[in-house]
Amino acid sequence: MLPLEGIRVADFCWVWAGPYCAMMMAALGAEVIKVEGHRRTDLTRHGVVWPLPDPAPSEVPVNQGMSLNTVNQNKKSVTLDLSKPEGVALARRLVAISDIVVDNMRAGSMERMGLGYEELRKVRPDIIVLSMSSRGQGGPQRDYAGYATIHHAIGGGAYITGYPDDHPCHSTGDVDLMNGTTAAFSALAALHHRMQTGEGQFIDFSQCEGVTSIIGELLLGYEMNGVVPERAGNAHPYYAPHNVYRCWGVDRWLALEVHSDEEFAALAGVIGKPELAADPRFADMASRKQNEKELDGVIGQWTRQRDRDWMVAELCRAGLAAAPSRDDRDLYADPHLKARGAFLKVSHPELGELELVGSPWKMSDAPMPARPAPLLGEHNDYVLGELLGLNEAQMAELREKDIML
Amino acid sequence: MAPAALSGVRVVEMATMVAGPYCGKMLADLGADVIKVEPRGGDPSREHGSFPDTGLHPERSAMFLYLNTSKRGITLDPEVPEGLEALKRLIRWGDALVDSAPPERLKGLELSWGQMQQLNPGLTCTSITPYGRTGPRSPAKGDELTLIHAGGLGNLLPTRSEDVDRAPVKMGGNPVGYHGGITAALATMAAIIGQRKTGRGRLIDISLQEVILAMVRTSLAGSRYQNSTWRRVPDRPPAMGRMQTRDGYIVAGTPENHHFRAFRELMGNPEWLAGKEWESLAYRSHHLMEVADRIDEWMLQQSKDELHHRGARMGIAMGPLNSAEDLLKDEQYAARGYFTEVEHPEAGRHRYAGWPYKMGQTPPRVQRPAPLLGQHNREVYCNELGYSPEEYERLLHAGAV
Numbered sequence: 001m002l003p004l005e006g007i008r009v010a011d012f013c014w015v016w017a018g019p020y021c022a023m024m025m026a027a028l029g030a031e032v033i034k035v036e037g038h039r040r041t042d043l044t045r046h047g048v049v050w051p052l053p054d055p056a057p058s059e060v061p062v063n064q065g066m067s068l069n070t071v072n073q074n075k076k077s078v079t080l081d082l083s084k085p086e087g088v089a090l091a092r093r094l095v096a097i098s099d100i101v102v103d104n105m106r107a108g109s110m111e112r113m114g115l116g117y118e119e120l121r122k123v124r125p126d127i128i129v130l131s132m133s134s135r136g137q138g139g140p141q142r143d144y145a146g147y148a149t150i151h152h153a154i155g156g157g158a159y160i161t162g163y164p165d166d167h168p169c170h171s172t173g174d175v176d177l178m179n180g181t182t183a184a185f186s187a188l189a190a191l192h193h194r195m196q197t198g199e200g201q202f203i204d205f206s207q208c209e210g211v212t213s214i215i216g217e218l219l220l221g222y223e224m225n226g227v228v229p230e231r232a233g234n235a236h237p238y239y240a241p242h243n244v245y246r247c248w249g250v251d252r253w254l255a256l257e258v259h260s261d262e263e264f265a266a267l268a269g270v271i272g273k274p275e276l277a278a279d280p281r282f283a284d285m286a287s288r289k290q291n292e293k294e295l296d297g298v299i300g301q302w303t304r305q306r307d308r309d310w311m312v313a314e315l316c317r318a319g320l321a322a323a324p325s326r327d328d329r330d331l332y333a334d335p336h337l338k339a340r341g342a343f344l345k346v347s348h349p350e351l352g353e354l355e356l357v358g359s360p361w362k363m364s365d366a367p368m369p370a371r372p373a374p375l376l377g378e379h380n381d382y383v384l385g386e387l388l389g390l391n392e393a394q395m396a397e398l399r400e401k402d403i404m405l
Numbered sequence: 406m407a408p409a410a411l412s413g414v415r416v417v418e419m420a421t422m423v424a425g426p427y428c429g430k431m432l433a434d435l436g437a438d439v440i441k442v443e444p445r446g447g448d449p450s451r452e453h454g455s456f457p458d459t460g461l462h463p464e465r466s467a468m469f470l471y472l473n474t475s476k477r478g479i480t481l482d483p484e485v486p487e488g489l490e491a492l493k494r495l496i497r498w499g500d501a502l503v504d505s506a507p508p509e510r511l512k513g514l515e516l517s518w519g520q521m522q523q524l525n526p527g528l529t530c531t532s533i534t535p536y537g538r539t540g541p542r543s544p545a546k547g548d549e550l551t552l553i554h555a556g557g558l559g560n561l562l563p564t565r566s567e568d569v570d571r572a573p574v575k576m577g578g579n580p581v582g583y584h585g586g587i588t589a590a591l592a593t594m595a596a597i598i599g600q601r602k603t604g605r606g607r608l609i610d611i612s613l614q615e616v617i618l619a620m621v622r623t624s625l626a627g628s629r630y631q632n633s634t635w636r637r638v639p640d641r642p643p644a645m646g647r648m649q650t651r652d653g654y655i656v657a658g659t660p661e662n663h664h665f666r667a668f669r670e671l672m673g674n675p676e677w678l679a680g681k682e683w684e685s686l687a688y689r690s691h692h693l694m695e696v697a698d699r700i701d702e703w704m705l706q707q708s709k710d711e712l713h714h715r716g717a718r719m720g721i722a723m724g725p726l727n728s729a730e731d732l733l734k735d736e737q738y739a740a741r742g743y744f745t746e747v748e749h750p751e752a753g754r755h756r757y758a759g760w761p762y763k764m765g766q767t768p769p770r771v772q773r774p775a776p777l778l779g780q781h782n783r784e785v786y787c788n789e790l791g792y793s794p795e796e797y798e799r800l801l802h803a804g805a806v
Binding site for chain 2: 001002003004016024028029049050051052056057060065066067069070071135136137138139140141143144145146147149150151152153154155156157158159160161162163166167168169170171172173174177178179181182183184185186188189190191192193195196197199200201202203204205206207208209210212213214215216217218219220221222223224225227228229231232233234236237238242243244245246251253254255256257259316319320321322323324325326327328330331332335336337339340342351354355356357359360361362363364365366
């Protein structure tokens with residue numbers, strides 16, 4: 001049995017961060033109902049792709065985009081037009097039988113639709129509402145627009161990423177997934193509080209701040225010593241060697257980090273230069289750090305000529321921390337990830353069997369749910385009929401009025 | 406004082422460095438009773454810093470201070486029989502154990518998962534390891550640089566690279582540790598909720614490689630099923646993105662045509678962008694590189710903060726690349742009270758980063774500063790663990806504490 005069985009989440013989210021937050025809760029056993037207008041769907045239902053060698057981008061069918069299908073797994077889908085009073089009324093009725101509400105719309109959007117926290121408390125006094133926004137609610141910048149890479153920049157992550165002799169670089173959409181995971185944690189903490197006291201609450205989540213909280217030690221360091229942390233490429237303040245080395249082939253690299261003199265001696269053995277361990281230039285951590293460039297040159301000479309995966313195996317056998325810089329093929333083919341069941345086989349009604357990344361935890365007595373992202377409106381009958389008790393005539397009327405699909 | 410969301414939740418944290426301690430911090434700052442169990446020499450993060458001008462000091466390491474707020478701290482050596490006995494008492498006391506050692510360590514002390522469950526059926530054990538508790542690669546070592554690459558995310562950075570001959574680069578800071586800590590906190594929280602209902606805990610096996618793998622789930626599916634290219638050097642020149650200003654850098658995006666029109670207005674409607682053809686996304690995709698130099702030149706004259714405000718007020722999504730200095734001066738962060746002051750007996754009074762979740766009823770807060778090494782030994786051993794003062798002295802003599 002999954003830990004969140006019996007919990008229902010009303011998911012008003014779109015794009016990545018919010019939907020992924022709700023998906024994390026679905027993976028833990030909650031029943032997550034994704035609410036979209038069928039004419040104003042989640043943006044990821046209109047994904048644009050532009051693979052080689054197409055001359056122009058094209059739109060992906062409404063249930064088939066990979067963005068949609070990787071951040072909405074294990075959810076149910078209901079369509080409701082929230083620009084119409086009947087749609088909002090039904091959304092409120094859904095909230096009344098839900099434990100948690102999540103949205104990641106622009107600040108103020110839910111309130112304007114009549115689905116703000118104060119309104120929702122009227123239908124369910126102990127409701128937990130989690131609202132994810134770019135800059136957070138309140139403050140002079142509350143209405144500023146943003147998305148993943150902008151949050152990474154504002155939050156401080158981009159400034160410290162990249163090579164010192166090149167430009168700083170922002171991350172990928174992974175920032176949204178990190179924030180979604182963090183937000184889900186806060187919702188569960190609120191759930192715990194409600195279990196103890198019967199009290200719900202409103203959670204105001206800032207995605208920029210989510211990035212800042214994960215560089216907290218760097219900010220505190222600056223506070224204490226006034227030195228602004230700068231980007232450092234692949235280097236580490238103390239450890240050397242600590243870098244990514246080119247291997248034989250095209251764009252093939254391995255990462256290696258050595259944390260002690262013993263490990264360095266082991267490395268010297270593996271690369272056939274045991275004398276390096278006694279070399280005064282590299283004898284201890286401080287001198288290795290000082291002569292890092294030279295050391296990287298020596299190691300790079302060895303790695304350039306050899307097969308990436310063979311080298312990683314040799315280095316790991318010698319007790320070192322080494323890994324290939326894995327690309328997509330490597331990840332799907334990795335025997336360790338296969339043995340771990342890191343990928344799930346998911347049966348999609350339109351796309352057939354998909355192999356998708358599973359949840360980032362393995363929990364005992366908790367089989368990993370493996371349902372695909374829902375088709376648009378797939379669970380209209382279940383949600384509106386079974387959960388909210390509408391009969392056939394009422395649902396037909398909703399379709400006629402274009403309030404649902 | 407506002408109530409705490411996790412009051413009554415008891416956590417034994419035996420983890421070091423970043424991932425496990427950040428999980429413990431997330432729980433502790435919401436009021437969980439977290440006892441951090443350090444080896445006698447202390448958590449190695451006490452040596453990582455950075456440090457104030459006065460130099461390296463185990464009670465003044467920014468990494469330790471930030472990651473270990475709100476916890477009580479004890480020292481314990483489980484290799485000593487009396488220490489192992491104390492650890493068993495901790496396991497009986499706790500709702501959750503957060504562990505970042507290889508599973509062999511506890512198994513070697515006759516504390517396998519099965520044995521822990523016998524001591525405390527309600528215990529959740531959250532085990533954070535580089536590659537997981539099982540599988541052919543599970544014994545391998547890994548840390549920030551190797552794990553971000555083992556999980557695939559490293560291979561995609563720097564984003565929008567132009568040079569495939571330059572090695573992929575890691576994300577700055579300790580992203581693997583933090584992502585692992587957040588994932589561990591989420592899973593642990595869920596397990597505790599489940600335990601409140603069923604009385605039984607869970608074993609949570611967190612592989613940091615899989616934590617990173619989860620972050621590239623969409624890129625992976627795109628490359629497998631939609632023919633998109635997995636590579637840090639994109640197939641086509643990017644439309645817009647990170648740009649250099651006179652005082653730093655900014656990220657801007659104009660995904661839709663009305664964003665572009667607003668951006669053009671922001672630039673003062675230069676005649677070389679005036680043509681109607683520019684208002685088409687397809688045209689821009691193929692021709693923006695022709696005027697990239699001119700855009701860059703204009704950008705280099707702007708101030709990142711001023712441009713941010715002007716652009717944002719016109720509805721353009723933009724953001725400056727903030728340094729630590731920028732963040733501590735930022736008006737939005739200040740208005741939201743994001744930074745919080747913490748007084749520490751050795752390190753002094755400083756502003757710490759806060760939390761991205763403002764909870765209306767149960768706001769997170771620093772319950773106490775990070776513990777000094779062994780600060781709560783007597784208190785915890787004699788109260789929570791039930792040792793008499795004489796027994797505690799014997800533990801000290803035996804080297805268990």
